Amino acid sequence: MIPLASGKQKWALRSSRLFDGSRLHTGSPTVLVVGGRIAAVDLTGGHISADVELVDAGDCTVLPGLVDAHNHLSFEPTTELIEYMRHTDDAAMLDRMRLRARQLLHAGVTTVRDLGDRGYLAVRLAREGGPGPTILAAGPPLTRTNGHCWFLGGLADTSDEIVELIARHAGQGVDLIKIMATGGLITPGWGPAESQYTLDDLTTAVRAAHDHGLPITAHAHGRQGISDALAAGMDGLEHVSFFTDTGSEADWDLVRALADAQIPVGVTDGFHPDGPPFPAAARQRLEQRRQILSRMRAEGVRMICSSDAGISPRRPHDLLPHSIIQFTDLGFTNLEAVAAATSLAADSCRLGGRKGRVAPGHDADLLIVPGDIRDSLTGLLAPRAVIHNGEEAA
Numbered sequence: 001m002i003p004l005a006s007g008k009q010k011w012a013l014r015s016s017r018l019f020d021g022s023r024l025h026t027g028s029p030t031v032l033v034v035g036g037r038i039a040a041v042d043l044t045g046g047h048i049s050a051d052v053e054l055v056d057a058g059d060c061t062v063l064p065g066l067v068d069a070h071n072h073l074s075f076e077p078t079t080e081l082i083e084y085m086r087h088t089d090d091a092a093m094l095d096r097m098r099l100r101a102r103q104l105l106h107a108g109v110t111t112v113r114d115l116g117d118r119g120y121l122a123v124r125l126a127r128e129g130g131p132g133p134t135i136l137a138a139g140p141p142l143t144r145t146n147g148h149c150w151f152l153g154g155l156a157d158t159s160d161e162i163v164e165l166i167a168r169h170a171g172q173g174v175d176l177i178k179i180m181a182t183g184g185l186i187t188p189g190w191g192p193a194e195s196q197y198t199l200d201d202l203t204t205a206v207r208a209a210h211d212h213g214l215p216i217t218a219h220a221h222g223r224q225g226i227s228d229a230l231a232a233g234m235d236g237l238e239h240v241s242f243f244t245d246t247g248s249e250a251d252w253d254l255v256r257a258l259a260d261a262q263i264p265v266g267v268t269d270g271f272h273p274d275g276p277p278f279p280a281a282a283r284q285r286l287e288q289r290r291q292i293l294s295r296m297r298a299e300g301v302r303m304i305c306s307s308d309a310g311i312s313p314r315r316p317h318d319l320l321p322h323s324i325i326q327f328t329d330l331g332f333t334n335l336e337a338v339a340a341a342t343s344l345a346a347d348s349c350r351l352g353g354r355k356g357r358v359a360p361g362h363d364a365d366l367l368i369v370p371g372d373i374r375d376s377l378t379g380l381l382a383p384r385a386v387i388h389n390g391e392e393a394a
């Protein structure tokens with residue numbers, strides 16, 4: 001641990017290296033923190049005035065706190081997720097979520113976007129303002145009766161129901177809307193390759209969300225669902241797996257359209273290396289996905305490194321640092337992988353002026369990791385310190 005100037009109104013953090021969300025700077029860069037915000041960034045290694053307490057982190061890299069743009073705080077990373085949901089009341093679930101929030105912060109995640117809760121519990125957790133990251137919450141994702149994640153309660157089968165549910169979500173104070181354009185892997189009913197909604201439905205949802213001033217992102221695994229979600233004018237896409245009934249097969253014209261649109265694509269293929277082994281079929285699909293994602297990177301798709309944590313034993317809530325490391329398997333450099341979970345992720349959450357960068361005016365959300373992140377990202381797995389709004393995570 002590094003003795004930090006916790007509780008101080010004004011202090012400065014110096015280290016051998018600073019990654020600002022886009023570029024890495026050397027030469028003892030210094031971040032001046034005033035009242036929870038970054039007041040200035042000095043790249044010259046210059047003198048710090050005597051009234052400012054200086055913390056020197058030494059041979060470390062200072063970087064923006066991580067932004068996980070796809071997490072599920074209310075889920076339990078178990079194979080019995082639906083059973084857990086059935087047998088856990090809201091009070092007990094909220095208690096678990098408080099624990100998850102602290103767990104995320106300790107892993108270096110200073111902003112989390114919850115893309116699917118039950119009963120607006122993540123909205124409540126955000127309002128509590130307890131220990132944990134800054135939380136954005138989508139509330140229960142819009143889905144069909146018996147559709148993907150139906151157990152979260154966001155059921156909307158007709159266009160009228162879509163409009164009504166989005167209005168209710170807005171009234172409950174959600175930060176964005178999430179809609180399940182296709183089925184998924186964890187609930188039977190609709191398969192991941194199948195569309196749950198038509199292009200008309202999705203267009204209605206986009207219009208309704210925007211009428212309430214809310215961005216909307218679509219869970220989309222299958223080709224048709226991805227294509228329709230893009231055509232509907234979604235603000236973001238999640239997964240973009242190109243799942244077929246048997247594996248993964250990309251539509252490269254559609255990939256180029258995604259790149260042209262520069263729509264943020266939340267990639268959620270990371271897994272915990274200590275999780276249960278993959279069955280052979282899943283391993284094969286994972287390798288297909290790796291090849292597709294590598295080429296999506298080469299085609300210039302705007303890829304965000306997200307976790308989708310909470311949905312399975314391979315995806316514990318604090319997965320994101322592992323996902324960042326695995327992002328480099330797709331051809332991203334270390335710095336690009338970190339940018340995909342900081343500056344680019346913050347932009348995709350519309351927090352670009354506040355989170356995801358070490359820049360004047362931004363919240364002082366900082367991570368101190370040992371060594372040089374250009375050489376190795378393993379320091380992300382054991383940060384020396386996590387700072388959220390200028391305070392070290394307790």
Ligand SMILES: [Zn+2]
Pocket residue numbers: 070071072115116308311
């Ligand atoms: Zn998810």
